[in-house]
Structures are given as structure tokens and as C-alpha cells.
Amino acid sequence: MCVLAGFPTALAKTANDASDYPFGLWFASPTTLYVADEGSGDNAYDAATGTYSAAAASTTAGLQKWVPDTTTGQWTLAYTLSSGLKLGTPYPVHGYPAGVNSVTGLPWAPATDGLRNITGQVNRNGTVTIWGVTSAVSGGGDQGADPNQLVEITDPLAAAAPASGEAFRAVIAPAFDQVVRGVSFTPGTGVRDHGH
Amino acid sequence: MRARTGIAAVAAVLSAAGVIGAATTAGASTARPAAAADSRGPGFGDHGQAPLSPGDLLVSESYYIKDPGLIAGTTLLPLR
Numbered sequence: 001m002c003v004l005a006g007f008p009t010a011l012a013k014t015a016n017d018a019s020d021y022p023f024g025l026w027f028a029s030p031t032t033l034y035v036a037d038e039g040s041g042d043n044a045y046d047a048a049t050g051t052y053s054a055a056a057a058s059t060t061a062g063l064q065k066w067v068p069d070t071t072t073g074q075w076t077l078a079y080t081l082s083s084g085l086k087l088g089t090p091y092p093v094h095g096y097p098a099g100v101n102s103v104t105g106l107p108w109a110p111a112t113d114g115l116r117n118i119t120g121q122v123n124r125n126g127t128v129t130i131w132g133v134t135s136a137v138s139g140g141g142d143q144g145a146d147p148n149q150l151v152e153i154t155d156p157l158a159a160a161a162p163a164s165g166e167a168f169r170a171v172i173a174p175a176f177d178q179v180v181r182g183v184s185f186t187p188g189t190g191v192r193d194h195g196h
Numbered sequence: 197m198r199a200r201t202g203i204a205a206v207a208a209v210l211s212a213a214g215v216i217g218a219a220t221t222a223g224a225s226t227a228r229p230a231a232a233a234d235s236r237g238p239g240f241g242d243h244g245q246a247p248l249s250p251g252d253l254l255v256s257e258s259y260y261i262k263d264p265g266l267i268a269g270t271t272l273l274p275l276r
Contacts, residue, residue, distance in 0.1 A: 119253075131253060145258075172255065177260040179258040179260075180255060180257050181256045181257060182255070182256040183253065183256075184253075185253055185254065186249065186251065186252045187250070
């Protein structure tokens, strides 16, 4: 086991809101790696804007695209996709408590903080589609148990910047008493099925 | 640092695999299980009984239920 050259090596104990919080990995090709970043988990809330401010301000959370730099011999971050995730913006969940949790002093309503487990497929038209499980922040007291989502996004494999209008969309919406944990393709899924 | 996993206020009792016909944008398999599904539609709540094929997208989920028949257990550590 090793850390890919160019990837962050800072120790977790020194992490802050601006740090990387990598979770799931998916190689779209030998030279394209997508990394899910779950966000810091900081549930600081700004009542003035009605958002979880740390999550909303994150520039690292979401789906990071890494490619190797043949000059330096290191992997480099091409860009981070988060459009459509609405990081830090509370979302309603039918049946979930409303208002402020008196124990935490923060809203019950969760908001997306980033992505955790991911998988994807290469499409015939040169794009890739990635499915991801969202992480959450909230005032509920147990953010890992908050209703979350399964989202998907399609990204041009060879692109050096996000395509115009490229954004995540929900495949499974948040629901009361339900948490999406993992996503993968069935064994045997491969070239024949998707025409790489 | 964030908690990596949630601790259910009640109990996490089930992790079910759902098959999604996720073909809308990506061309993933549209094969869907024939087994009975719950109110969310085909593929959900099949508890692994549905036939799966390569190309199906699997999703694992936790459900939290309030069942008075569920009681908290205790852990007994082995004696040295």
C-alpha cells in the first residue's frame, strides 16, 4: 500500500475545514482517478444565510478528478465537481423533525457535506457517469445517521475543466429513517456490458 | 473530525440491496428484478432475493425502525 505521488499526506490530526477528506475512489482509466471527498463534517450554521457555513464554503468537498502530470510524475487535481450538490444548504425530509434541535442548538435539517462511496462507468461517447453516496451535516446529533442521497453526474473523461452545466442530480432522494450507504455494480459488469 | 458511521437512535436492522434501472443518462442496465418490491418500486426491499445481472447498479441502505420487539443487547468480553 502506498500514497499516490502528489496526493495529500497531511496527518488527520492537523486537518481543518480546508483539508481534503477523501473517501471513495474510482479509476475511470489508468490516468483518470475520481476521488470522493466527504467534507470536514463541520456543522457550523449561519442563521443569517440559512446554511451550514463551513460546508457551503468548501472548495474541496464533492468529486475530485485527478490526473497524472507526466512532467512532474505526480498526480494533480484537475478540478472538483460539486455543482448540484448544494453543499451546506439544508434539505427537507418528510417526517423528519423541523426547527432547531434543543440539544445541539442547530437545525435538525441535514445538508450535503460531500460524497462518500462512489462507483462509475465509462460510456461509449467518451463520458463517464459516477454515482455517489452523499455525506451530511446537521444539528441532529448523529450526522452519520442523517437521511442522505444517491446522486449521479456525467463528466467528459478527457476534460480538463467541468463541462458547461455539468451538475449532480439525485437518483435516490433523502427519506425519513433511511440512509444510503454503498453503491457498486454487480460482479461481472465489464467491457461487454458498457462498451468501454 | 466527522463521525464515520451513524449510530442509530433506535436500531439499524436491515441493509437491503436495491437494483436501480439507472439507464436514464448513462446506459446502465435496465434489467429489473421480478421479485416483489415495496412501495418505492421494483428492486427495492427485495432483500437479496431478486435475480441480479451484470450491469445492475446495487445500492445498500440502512433503515431505522421502531420495533418494541427489538431490545439492546450487551457485550460480554471473554475472560482471561
